[in-house]
Amino acid sequence: MEKNEILKKVETIFRSVFDNNSLVLTTETSALDIPEWNSLNHMILISEVESAFSIRFKLRDLNMMRNVGDMIDLIASKL
Amino acid sequence: MAFTSLHFLIFFPLVVLLYWITPFRARWIFLLVVNYLFYLNMKPGFTIILALVTLVTFLFSKLISTVNTEKAKKNSLILGITFILLPLFFYKYFGVINNAMVALLTEHGLTWPLPEMKLFLPIGISFYTFMAVGYLIDIYNEEIEPVNPGYLALFISFFPLILSGPIERAGNLIPQFKEHKTLDFESITKGLKMMLWGYFMKLVVADRLGIYVDAVYENIPQHNGSSLMLASFLYSFQMYADLGGYSLIAIGTAKTLGIDVIQNFKRPFFATTMAEFWRRWHISLISWLTDYIYTPLSFSFRKYKVWGIILALMITFLISGIWHGAALTFLVWGLIQGVLLSIEALASKSKSNFEKKHSLSNKGFYILIGSVVTFLLFSGSQIFSKAASLDDAMLVYSKIFTDNFHLPYRDGYTMLYGFIALSILMIKEFNEEYFPGKIQLFNNNRTVFRWLSYYFVIFMILYMGVFGQEKFIYFQF
Structure with missing residues (x-):
């Protein structure tokens, strides 16, 4: 799967979790850009991404996710 | 040696000098x-x-x-x-x-x-x-x-x-x-300013309010509901000025050695939700608990979605309670924090939609209500942190909610000095929260204003400070 496709799929998940259909993601988007992206919603997001891509993250992976770009790289490495 | 001891006042400049x-x-x-x-x-x-x-x-x-x-x-x-x-x-x-x-x-x-x-x-x-x-x-x-x-x-x-x-x-x-690192006078000056304000918070605000709070809490049966309510509110401020003041002295001391230490408090009483409050109060402990306990737990429980988060929150704050002390009162304190944060987590989506629909987020009255409710919830939970036993805490609650109104216990100079000091602290924080950079005192461009503010705070410490205590609340934890 191309990284662009992953970004589009991740964007759909973000829109659903944050209940915001106008949300547009870039690889630079981070928690600072989305007020609702807090430590509570983060785990729900992680769980939804895991289900959607049928992958499993490790706790250590979470520390490496600084922005959406990092998340996409990690997903790509697990597909 | 405590930061407020005479020993430290000799030890500290000697260490800074020899260090550099x-x-x-x-x-x-x-x-x-x-x-x-x-x-x-x-x-x-x-x-x-x-x-x-x-x-x-x-x-x-x-x-x-x-x-x-x-x-x-x-x-x-x-x-x-x-x-x-x-x-x-x-x-x-x-x-x-x-x-x-x-x-x-x-x-x-x-x-x-x-x-x-x-x-x-x-x-x-x-x-x-x-x-x-x-x-x-x-x-x-x-x-x-x-x-x-x-x-x-x-x-x-x-x-x-x-x-x-x-x-x-x-x-x-x-x-x-x-x-x-080479000798940096700016670092030393910044550190000294933090220390000066830390001493003000500790000696002038915390220890003065502490006299009233202790007088009431040491004789709970003899005090009326109004006194207990006032003492409970003041205890929140005392706790903040105590650990917040201590932290500023600690951070300032490190700064004079050229070492930057994490900020520990960020004007907690201007938080509008409990979640925000815990991002502003005892930040170093909460971020430690978040990184090493809450995150691994919520990661393990992630398949249970929001309920997994609530379970992780409850366990994290129970541990936080136990960390504060081996007593049932601290366990209940942790439980209350966990329950309040869980309710907020469950209601966050509806609350956010409601705020958007009525454009409330930036409205002054809405922010004020949020801050007051958060303060009341925190102060209510702090009764369990201050009371010596569960029975004492329950007695405080029952008196607050059932006693007929009487004027609270008054303690002349303690209350006067305490309220003056607390007002100065809160006005400063209000200015920093809502008008950052507008009115500068310790960092004013004009030398005369800068030095006047240093002398004013030193005068306040010498004139209104409570000396001879050498105790910080968090030493017991």
Whole structure:
């Protein structure tokens, strides 16, 4: 799967979790850009991404996710 | 020696002077010696525990970084954390559990093999133990590389932080110890300003309010509901000025040595939700709990979605309660925080939609309501932190909610000085929260205003400060 496709799929998940259909993601988007992206919603997001891509993250992976770009790289490495 | 002791006022300038004239290569050794001298001055015997915790942390950090398999790494981490936590558990909880067993079995005519005991808590153990555990987990997560035992000892025993935090991370502090720094007067000035304000918060605000709070809480049955309500509100401010003031002195002391330490408080009483409050209150402890307890737990429970988060929140705040003290009151305190945060987590989506629909987020009255409700919830929970027992806490609640209104207990100068000091603190914070950079006092461009504000605060400390206490609330934790 191309990284662009992953970004589009991740964007759909973000829109659903944050209940915001106008949300547009870039690889630079981070928690600072989305007020609702807090430590509570983060785990729900992680769980939804895991289900959607049928992958499993490790706790250590979470520390490496600084922005959406990092998340996409990690997903790509697990597909 | 406490920061408010006369010893510290002699020790501190001497250390800063010698630190900066010591050649860079020897500076860390000088600082390590100073750290141990500082701790030896408090309770010499407990220095052995500090050294042992450091040794165990070093040995296990080496083990974790040398074993090859993931399983061996994990087992080494678990064993290492267990050994590091042993002294904390022994001194903080063993005596309490033992005495509870003695009381329980005696009541039923049975005997417990050990006598009743009172163990003195080694000062700062709750703080440096958490720093050591954090170091080991960071090594396990490959976020930092193990350092030599000297630098590790320096990190764990760093004298500005050892008594009551802030609970620092090795990744922030150790590189700064290694960095070649030249004498920087701006750093020293910034540090001194923080210390000056910290002393104001501690000596003028916290210790003055403490006189009223203690007078009421030490005689709960004799005081009416209004006095208990006022004392409970004031206790929140006292707690903030005490640990917030202590933290500023600690951070300022480190700053004069050219070391930047994590901010511990960020105007907590302007938070509009409990979640925001906990991002502003005792930040170093909460971020430690978030990174090393809440995140791993919520990650493990992630398949349960929002309920997994709630479970993780409850466990994290129960641990936070137990960390504060081995008493049922602290357990209830932790439970209340967990419940309040869980309710907020469950209601967050609906609340956010409601705020958007009515464009409330930036409305002054809405922010004010949020701040007041958050303050009331926090102060309500703090009754369990202040009361000596669950019965006392329940008595405070029942008096607050059922007593007929009477004027609260008044204590002439204590209340007058306390309210003046608290007003100055809150006006300063209001200005920083809503008009950042508009009115500058300690950082005013005009020398005359700057120096006038220094002299004013020094005058306030000398004239209205409470001296001779040398106690900080968080020393007991």
